[in-house]
Amino acid sequence: MPALKINGQSHEVAVDADTPLLWVLRDELDLTGTKYGCGIAQCGACTVHVGGEPMRSCSVPFSVAESQEVTTIEGLASDAATAVQEAWIALDVVQCGYCQSGQIMAAAALLASNPEPSDEDIDSAMAGNICRCATYQRIRAAIHRAAEQLSA
Numbered sequence: 001m002p003a004l005k006i007n008g009q010s011h012e013v014a015v016d017a018d019t020p021l022l023w024v025l026r027d028e029l030d031l032t033g034t035k036y037g038c039g040i041a042q043c044g045a046c047t048v049h050v051g052g053e054p055m056r057s058c059s060v061p062f063s064v065a066e067s068q069e070v071t072t073i074e075g076l077a078s079d080a081a082t083a084v085q086e087a088w089i090a091l092d093v094v095q096c097g098y099c100q101s102g103q104i105m106a107a108a109a110l111l112a113s114n115p116e117p118s119d120e121d122i123d124s125a126m127a128g129n130i131c132r133c134a135t136y137q138r139i140r141a142a143i144h145r146a147a148e149q150l151s152a
Protein backbone atom coordinates (compact mmCIF):
# COMPACT_ATOMS: atom_id res chain seq x y z
CA MET A 1 0.00 0.00 0.00
CA PRO A 2 1.39 3.47 -0.80
CA ALA A 3 2.67 5.50 2.14
CA LEU A 4 2.80 9.19 2.94
CA LYS A 5 5.49 10.64 5.22
CA ILE A 6 3.77 13.35 7.13
CA ASN A 7 4.80 15.29 10.21
CA GLY A 8 7.67 12.84 10.67
CA GLN A 9 5.54 9.71 10.54
CA SER A 10 4.76 7.30 7.74
CA HIS A 11 1.11 6.46 7.04
CA GLU A 12 -0.18 3.85 4.63
CA VAL A 13 -3.12 5.11 2.63
CA ALA A 14 -5.28 3.44 -0.01
CA VAL A 15 -5.83 6.22 -2.53
CA ASP A 16 -5.39 6.70 -6.26
CA ALA A 17 -2.21 8.38 -7.46
CA ASP A 18 -4.12 11.44 -8.67
CA THR A 19 -6.03 11.99 -5.42
CA PRO A 20 -5.28 15.53 -4.20
CA LEU A 21 -3.10 15.63 -1.10
CA LEU A 22 -5.72 17.71 0.73
CA TRP A 23 -8.23 14.86 0.46
CA VAL A 24 -5.67 12.43 1.89
CA LEU A 25 -4.92 14.75 4.80
CA ARG A 26 -8.48 15.52 5.76
CA ASP A 27 -10.42 12.42 4.78
CA GLU A 28 -7.88 9.62 5.21
CA LEU A 29 -5.71 10.93 8.06
CA ASP A 30 -8.15 13.23 9.87
CA LEU A 31 -5.68 16.11 9.79
CA THR A 32 -8.35 18.78 9.53
CA GLY A 33 -6.15 21.74 10.46
CA THR A 34 -5.55 22.13 6.72
CA LYS A 35 -8.62 23.80 5.23
CA TYR A 36 -10.53 23.43 1.99
CA GLY A 37 -11.31 26.79 0.43
CA CYS A 38 -11.48 26.96 -3.35
CA GLY A 39 -10.09 23.61 -4.47
CA ILE A 40 -8.34 25.21 -7.44
CA ALA A 41 -5.09 26.64 -6.01
CA GLN A 42 -6.49 30.15 -5.74
CA CYS A 43 -7.00 30.87 -2.03
CA GLY A 44 -4.12 29.29 -0.08
CA ALA A 45 -6.33 27.88 2.71
CA CYS A 46 -4.94 24.40 2.06
CA THR A 47 -1.24 25.38 2.18
CA VAL A 48 1.13 22.74 3.57
CA HIS A 49 4.85 22.18 3.12
CA VAL A 50 5.89 19.54 0.60
CA GLY A 51 9.63 18.98 0.54
CA GLY A 52 9.92 22.13 2.66
CA GLU A 53 8.12 24.32 0.13
CA PRO A 54 4.69 25.85 0.65
CA MET A 55 2.23 24.17 -1.72
CA ARG A 56 -1.52 24.14 -2.30
CA SER A 57 -2.49 20.69 -1.14
CA CYS A 58 -5.77 20.82 -3.08
CA SER A 59 -3.70 20.77 -6.25
CA VAL A 60 -0.82 18.43 -5.37
CA PRO A 61 -1.55 14.85 -6.43
CA PHE A 62 -0.74 12.10 -3.98
CA SER A 63 1.83 10.71 -6.42
CA VAL A 64 3.87 13.93 -6.05
CA ALA A 65 3.57 14.17 -2.27
CA GLU A 66 4.28 10.48 -1.72
CA SER A 67 8.02 10.75 -2.30
CA GLN A 68 8.55 13.83 -0.13
CA GLU A 69 8.30 15.06 3.46
CA VAL A 70 4.92 16.66 4.09
CA THR A 71 4.31 19.01 7.00
CA THR A 72 0.92 20.33 8.04
CA ILE A 73 -0.09 22.86 10.67
CA GLU A 74 -0.36 19.99 13.17
CA GLY A 75 3.32 19.14 12.73
CA LEU A 76 4.81 22.58 12.16
CA ALA A 77 7.82 22.84 14.47
CA SER A 78 10.85 25.04 13.88
CA ASP A 79 12.32 28.26 15.20
CA ALA A 80 10.55 30.17 12.44
CA ALA A 81 7.28 28.38 13.15
CA THR A 82 7.48 29.15 16.87
CA ALA A 83 8.26 32.82 16.17
CA VAL A 84 5.32 33.01 13.76
CA GLN A 85 2.89 31.37 16.17
CA GLU A 86 3.96 33.65 19.05
CA ALA A 87 3.69 36.76 16.87
CA TRP A 88 0.23 35.68 15.67
CA ILE A 89 -0.93 35.46 19.28
CA ALA A 90 0.81 38.66 20.41
CA LEU A 91 -0.76 40.71 17.61
CA ASP A 92 -4.11 38.95 17.75
CA VAL A 93 -3.96 38.29 14.01
CA VAL A 94 -6.77 35.78 13.75
CA GLN A 95 -10.32 36.85 13.03
CA CYS A 96 -12.58 33.98 11.92
CA GLY A 97 -9.52 31.76 11.58
CA TYR A 98 -10.49 29.91 8.43
CA CYS A 99 -7.50 30.99 6.34
CA GLN A 100 -5.01 31.10 9.17
CA SER A 101 -3.40 27.68 9.08
CA GLY A 102 -2.57 28.35 5.44
CA GLN A 103 -1.30 31.83 6.30
CA ILE A 104 0.92 30.47 9.06
CA MET A 105 2.33 27.74 6.83
CA ALA A 106 3.16 30.34 4.17
CA ALA A 107 4.67 32.74 6.71
CA ALA A 108 6.83 30.03 8.31
CA ALA A 109 8.12 28.98 4.89
CA LEU A 110 8.91 32.60 4.04
CA LEU A 111 10.92 33.16 7.22
CA ALA A 112 12.75 29.86 6.81
CA SER A 113 14.10 31.07 3.47
CA ASN A 114 14.21 34.82 4.15
CA PRO A 115 14.69 35.71 7.84
CA GLU A 116 14.50 39.47 7.24
CA PRO A 117 11.74 40.02 4.67
CA SER A 118 10.79 43.48 3.46
CA ASP A 119 7.18 44.56 3.09
CA GLU A 120 7.48 43.70 -0.60
CA ASP A 121 8.91 40.25 0.18
CA ILE A 122 6.02 39.59 2.55
CA ASP A 123 3.39 40.82 0.13
CA SER A 124 4.88 38.70 -2.64
CA ALA A 125 5.18 35.53 -0.54
CA MET A 126 1.71 35.90 0.96
CA ALA A 127 -0.11 37.08 -2.17
CA GLY A 128 -1.65 33.67 -2.82
CA ASN A 129 -3.21 33.42 0.64
CA ILE A 130 -6.61 35.07 0.65
CA CYS A 131 -8.27 36.24 3.86
CA ARG A 132 -11.97 37.03 3.65
CA CYS A 133 -11.65 38.90 6.96
CA ALA A 134 -8.86 41.06 5.50
CA THR A 135 -6.31 40.52 8.26
CA TYR A 136 -3.50 41.41 5.86
CA GLN A 137 -2.08 44.33 7.85
CA ARG A 138 -1.86 42.27 11.03
CA ILE A 139 -0.33 39.35 9.14
CA ARG A 140 2.36 41.62 7.73
CA ALA A 141 3.07 43.13 11.16
CA ALA A 142 3.22 39.67 12.74
CA ILE A 143 5.72 38.44 10.15
CA HIS A 144 7.95 41.44 10.88
CA ARG A 145 7.63 40.75 14.60
CA ALA A 146 8.52 37.09 14.09
CA ALA A 147 11.54 38.12 12.00
CA GLU A 148 12.72 40.44 14.78
CA GLN A 149 12.29 37.63 17.28
CA LEU A 150 14.36 35.28 15.14
CA SER A 151 17.21 37.78 14.82
CA ALA A 152 17.25 38.73 18.54
Ligand code: FES
Nearest residue numbers: 037038039044058
Ligand atom coordinates in the same frame (compact mmCIF):
# COMPACT_ATOMS: atom_id res chain seq x y z
S1 FES B 1 -8.33 25.15 -1.28
FE1 FES B 1 -6.37 24.96 -2.10
S2 FES B 1 -5.81 26.95 -2.75
FE2 FES B 1 -7.89 27.12 -2.12
Ligand code: FES
Nearest residue numbers: 096097131132133
Ligand atom coordinates in the same frame (compact mmCIF):
# COMPACT_ATOMS: atom_id res chain seq x y z
S1 FES C 1 -9.27 35.25 9.39
FE1 FES C 1 -11.19 34.90 8.45
S2 FES C 1 -10.67 34.28 6.43
FE2 FES C 1 -8.83 34.97 7.26
